[in-house]
Amino acid sequence: MSSRPSNVARSRRAVELLDVQPTDRVIELGCGPGVAIAALAARAAQGFVVGVDHSAVMVEHARRRNKAAVKTHRVRLVQGPVETLSIDGGPFDAAIAINTIGMWPDPPARLRDIARLLRPGGRIALVGQPRRPGATAADSETVGRDLVGLLSEAGIEHVRTEMLDLNPPAAWVLGRTPRAALDDQRD
Numbered sequence: 020m021s022s023r024p025s026n027v028a029r030s031r032r033a034v035e036l037l038d039v040q041p042t043d044r045v046i047e048l049g050c051g052p053g054v055a056i057a058a059l060a061a062r063a064a065q066g067f068v069v070g071v072d073h074s075a076v077m078v079e080h081a082r083r084r085n086k087a088a089v090k091t092h093r094v095r096l097v098q099g100p101v102e103t104l105s106i107d108g109g110p111f112d113a114a115i116a117i118n119t120i121g122m123w124p125d126p127p128a129r130l131r132d133i134a135r136l137l138r139p140g141g142r143i144a145l146v147g148q149p150r151r152p153g154a155t156a157a158d159s160e161t162v163g164r165d166l167v168g169l170l171s172e173a174g175i176e177h178v179r180t181e182m183l184d185l186n187p188p189a190a191w192v193l194g195r196t197p198r199a200a201l202d203d204q205r206d
C-alpha cells in the first residue's frame with residue numbers, strides 16, 4: 020500500500036523539504052516500507068538513519084528496500100511501537116513522521132518522547148495527506164491545522180506549514196525542539 024506511486028512522491032517530497040545535511044542523524048517514525056528512509060539515507064551520506072515501525076511486514080519491506088545501507092550500518096530499522104521508543108544512536112538532528120501520527124495513541128505525549136531524542140533545536144516534521152476518496156485541498160488544510168496544533172501542544176516551537184503539490188495536497192508541518200529540555204513537561 021505505501022509503495023503506491025502517490026505515496027512514493029509524498030515521501031520523497033517530504034524528505035526534500037526536511038533539508039537533511041550529509042552528517043545528520045535522522046529518525047523516521049512509522050516508516051512503512053522504507054521509501055523515505057532511502058531518501059533520507061541518500062542525503063545523510065555520512066550520517067545515520069533510524070526507521071521505526073510496529074509492523075514486522077513493513078520493517079521487512081523497508082529492510083529489503085534499504086539492504087545496502089542496512090548492511091553498512093548507515094540505516095537501522097527497529098520493529099516496535101512508538102509508544103515505547105528506546106532508541107540508541109542519538110541525539111538526532113531531525114525526525115519525520117508521514118501519514119502515521121493519526122494512528123498513534125496520545126500523539127502529544129509521543130511527540131514529547133520524540134523531542135527528547137532530538138538535539139536542542141532539532142527539526143521535527145509531520146506530514147499528513149487525507150486518503151479518503153474525494154478528499155479536497157480544504158481537507159488538507161484541516162489536516163495541516165491539526166498537525167500544527169499537535170506540535171504546539173507538545174511544546175515544539177517555530178512551527179510552519181507547507182502544502183505539497185499532490186492530489187490531494189499533503190500538509191507538511193515543521194517545528195524545532197526548544198533549546199531548553201522538555202523534562203519539566205514529562206507526563
Ligand SMILES: C[S@@+](CC[C@H](N)C(=O)[O-])C[C@H]1O[C@@H](n2cnc3c(N)ncnc32)[C@H](O)[C@@H]1O
Binds near residue numbers: 052102117
Ligand atoms: C499509512 S502507513 C505510512 C507509511 C509511510 N510513513 C509512508 O508514508 O509511506 C502508516 C505506518 O505507520 C505504522 N504505525 C502505525 N501506528 C504505529 C505505532 N503506534 N508505532 C509504530 N508504527 C506505527 C504502520 O505500521 C504503517 O507502516
